[in-house]
Amino acid sequence: MIIKSENFNLKQIADSGQCFRMLEIDKDTYSLVAFDRYIELKQIDDETIELSCDEDEYKEIWHNYFDMDYDYSHIYKRLISGDDEFLRDAASFGKGIRILQQDPFEILISFIISQNKNIPAIMSSIEAISRMFGEEKASGSRTYYTFPSPKALSMVSLEELREAKLGYRDKYVQNAARLVASGELDLNLLKKSDPRVAFKELNNLLGVGPKVANCISLFGLHHLEMVPVDVWIKRSIEEVYDNKFDWDEYEGYAGIVQQYMFYYMRFGYNKED
DNA sequence: TTCCAGGTGGACA
C-alpha cells in the first residue's frame, strides 16, 4: 500500500542511528524487522512511500511504528523559519526524520549493546542475538528472525551472549533481560510515567548511563523531550555553539531537534558533497 | 596496524 507524508524519508530514518534492523536491500528500498513482522518499504518520491503490507497490518502495526499521528511538519517548519542557522540547515538536511515507536525491550537491549561500538558493529550484534535467540519466521520466501523475547534472552548464558560479540556488555544484557522477564522492570509502565522518573529508573540499571538511558527514553519510550548527548551532539555544541546551547528552548520536542543535529553532523555538516 | 565507536563502572582524590 501507499502512504504520503512530507516528512518521511526512509534513508534518513535508516541512517539516523535509532533503528538497527532497517537495511537497504535495493536502491531506495529497505527491509525492516520489528514487532515480529517483516516488511519492505520503497521511497517512490520525496513524499511517497510504498509498503509491502496490506491496510489492516498497516493500521495494526506500522502507522504507529512510524509515528504517523505526530505532526513533524510543525516542528520542521518552526526550525526552518527560526533564527538559528545551524538548526535551519539541520532540519532542511534531515527533513524526513521521524522518531520511531519501537519495541521498548528491543531498544533497551540494543542501546545497552551500543555503548562504545560503531553502528555497523551494533547492527551485527543485534542480528546475531536475533538469529541465536529469536524466532525464525518466513515472509513469502524470505526467512527472518524476530528480536528475542525478554524470557528467551533472560535464560541465555553469558558464554552464549559472548558468541554474539557483546564483549563485556554480556552481563549488562543478561541483567536487563532478567529484570524485564521477571516483571521487576516494567517498560510499558515507564512509557506512561514521567520522563524524569523513567530516566532515573533506566539510569540505575547496570550498564546504563545517562546517554543510554536517554536513548531508551527517546527511541523506546517515545519521550520526545529527552536528549541523548553522544560524541556527535557534543561536537556540534562545541564547534557551533561554543558550548552554549539551551535545550529548554525546544521544550517537549528537544529529542527531535537532537535527532536533526545528530544526522546533520554525521552526514551533512562540513561535507564536500 | 592503529584508531575509534550513539559509554559506563569502579577506583581514587
Next chain:
DNA sequence: TGTCCACATGGA
C-alpha cells in the same frame, strides 16, 4: 562530585 582508565570487539 569530578576525573581517569579498563573494558571486548569489529569496522575503517
